[in-house]
Amino acid sequence: MKELMKIKFNDLVKNLLSSYKYWIVYLILILIAMFSMFNIENYIHPKFELIILLLVSIISIFSIVYYYKHGKHELYKLTFILLLLFGLICAFTVPIDSVSDEYEHFTRAEITSRGILFPEYVDGNYESISSLTNFYLPSHDKTVFQVGEDTQKINTSISYHDSAFEQNPFYGYIFSAIGIGIAKLLDLNVIWMLWLGRIFNVIMYAGLVSLAIKKTPIFKIQLFAISCLPVCLFQAFSLSIDSFIAGLGIFAVAYFFKMSVNKFDRKDIIVFSVLCLLIGLCKLPYLALIFLILFLPKDNFKENKYYFYCILSIVLVSIIGLLWNNLIATPALYHSWRNTYFIQNNVNVSNQINYILLHPYDFIIEFLHLFNSIPYIFGGFFTFYSYTIEGGQYVASAFISFLLTLFVAFISIYPDNTKINLKSRIGTLIVFIIIYVGTFIVQLLSWSPVGQLTLQGALPRYFLVLFALLPFIFSNYIANYKNQELDRYTFVLVLFFISSMLISFAVKYY
Template sequence: MVFILVTWFSTVYGYDVMHMKFQILVLLFVALLGVFCIVYYFMHSSDDELHKVAFVTILAFGLICCLAVPICHHVDELEHLTRAEITSEGAIFPDWIGDEKGIDRLYNASSGERSKLMNNGVGFNTIGSMYFYEKNRTLTVFQTDHDTDKINQSVYMRGSAFEQNPFYGYLPQGIGIFIAKLLDLNVIWILWLGRIFNMIFYAGVVSLAVKKASCLKIPIIAIACIPVALYQSASVSIDPMIFALGLLAIAYFMYMYKSDEKSLDNKYVAIYSVICLLLGLCKLPYLAFIFLLLLVPKRNFKRYNVLVILLGILAVAAIGVLWSRYSTPALMHSWRSSLNYVDSAKQLDFLLHNPSQILVFLKHTLTTGPWDMLSELFNFDYWTPESFVRFRFINVLLAIFLAIVLLVYPSDFKFDLKAKLGALAVFIIVYLGTFFVQLLTWANVGNMMVEVHMRYFIPLLALIPIIVQLRKNPFEKEMFDKYVMVFAVGFAATLVLAIFTRFY
């Protein structure tokens, strides 16, 4: 309670808050909700029931975020919403309408010319209500008079719809949008139900991951509840799918690693391979999680068959390569094609002829990159740089909290050196791979200073307690777990309070 009060005070002190009485009421409500979640944890703190704690805690604060965050305020949420709406119509692959030069004309045109181009059939078919979200983006429902309008299902075209992403990444949101249209609700419910179903999916899969994990359950819950993960999961983005599947993959690996001797068969290899494939198609560098299969002790299998494991790895890799051949060109069917300075082939050619620039790239990824990402642990307002300063105090506290949880967690199970080094190798592959993909698809030719966001690495955090384990840990696990959960709930509550103090 005291922690929530202190962090709330840091969000309002020195800032012009329009409705202080309302903010105090929100503070009281969120504080009581935090107390409820902590009490619920103490009532269900056994390993067999921690998955319930994860589910309840995520939903308790996540659902509030779904309703409180302004309209399409998350990064690229309007484009994600467009893809989710298209998915709600049963489309697995969005149909790009228009010739290859149409997208360039679309995004280089004035607003009037752009309307004419879309009327002439350039872009993706969606519904007329997307116009509401275009015009009211980043506003709250109190700042628009049209949130109560009925859903307009007439044909409307938008130029971007994340064509490069797999359809299943939008199934939870699509179901919510389908229900909103089926019940003929007000237009705002397209966004709200899309977010809510996405959040329920995220909470459900994280809960499954916690239940499946044979150790490190509390760190998984803490990672899933950090503000940047919770905030992004309260959107219609594909990110909650990536976070949830990533945590599930690591939990399943830990389950296999700690299984009894002669207890695993090929079914487990197949299940884990499918999880990694679904994860990797959403974000290609995470295909590297499949290599964790090689770290599972041979003795845990009824009959260790290296060919089956290699087949799983090769199948995931091959499908991933085939998918990248489809998804990379699909990037150009969006506003990204207007970034004329981006050219993957020319970027590779530049690196081949200037190998010294690889060292510049590596220096940035290993020094500047991590510090930039740490500043986003609590930031939820990308459109206003001042928010980095406003929430700096909370961000520092959160960074310290995460460092303690991930680096000195007193696990009652130790991984061997092979597992630690293997997990470290996978960590490095995914980390550098993510930067490299951004280098090819976002940075202008010759620019090695790649912009990468913290949300890209949420699942990767769960590998750190496997890699770093103290030989002699001074902390007692039961008490450590209690403190972790109290602070995890406190930071989740602070996120909700910060959203209200920032936007209301």
């Protein structure tokens, strides 16, 4: 046993020395990032910040050594472990309800944890438990060190909540509900409902992303990089349904990548269609992902009749998705504080559509300004929600946000030895634009006062799944391209960005 341990230790030292330039680059970058975020209070009391720095550095260095040795073949395993470890740190350190709408997502997950798949809206309220109103509601944006009630036991007596994301399908909350259910079953302190709910979402997201990277035969490092964007992980490591949408969306994109380079049959068409439907029921514009199957190479169809199945899938997914949205999701949207907002701000979908039809030129002019939103979206890569009375965002670091913008642009044109035909690239770009524009149109119809045609309000996290399509559209094809050096430095940059996100939370909140 001692000899075996000695051999493994020697291997570790050897790999550390062999990969030294990569983890030294990481350490230099993370120190620069930390200094770019520190203020005078952080320099005076740097204890927690240094603890987080030490933790993320240890995880990252060992990950760099492992990736250096095993490369992309083991990337899916490493991705799961990385997201799990970073997610655990995030789940415990991100303050209570500091993620956008987390309290409302929490309410829905708690209701789901009791086996109620379709919340009942009675007299303007949903039935939940008292711990949410007694502990979580007053604890917005506070850490566990700033509240004294976190050691209380869970109070399961009935309380009432005016909002619970009834419009979202229940399956998006199953994992967080399991975590909350375990906390109640074990009679843990009240804070564990939040922590275990977040942790189970972390497990779900890490599992879906690692499975996506394993499944795809192409663009593995690119998919890993996009999946680990801080603006996405901030949501994925919370109780938000965005964790499910992003994870399943990345998996759907990976499945599309697989079908684009391999032969596929009826089962693959069914699986991809179900994935698109499940995502589209959560976020309507993503129903358009189903159109990607129109642009798969014809040579990949095992039989010509499968093209008919693709058309049938598009029709069925579209009909089911639109029926769900019109008959279930939209009416449920009014079962919340949103109804009061809509009345006070004159928000009405039908009236807004009528206004657009009566003022087509105004709408076209505004539509042509749509892509002015791109800088805002890219500029939000290192921007996170922080609770205030009015709600709001904070930019953790403009410097890192700028670097992330360059990084995503780089990932989009990343060199690859996979040749994607022009038809598939153009078709995917069309679907990309449909979803991009559709997201803004939904915001315009659902949130803007009648007569206000400004296309705005779409946040960067809404487009994570779209970012995953960018390498397929724009990647730089180079025959027989194999550059491990570039892959390794890309891996280092991903770790740098995730680590910077966790340090930014320590800087702001601790």
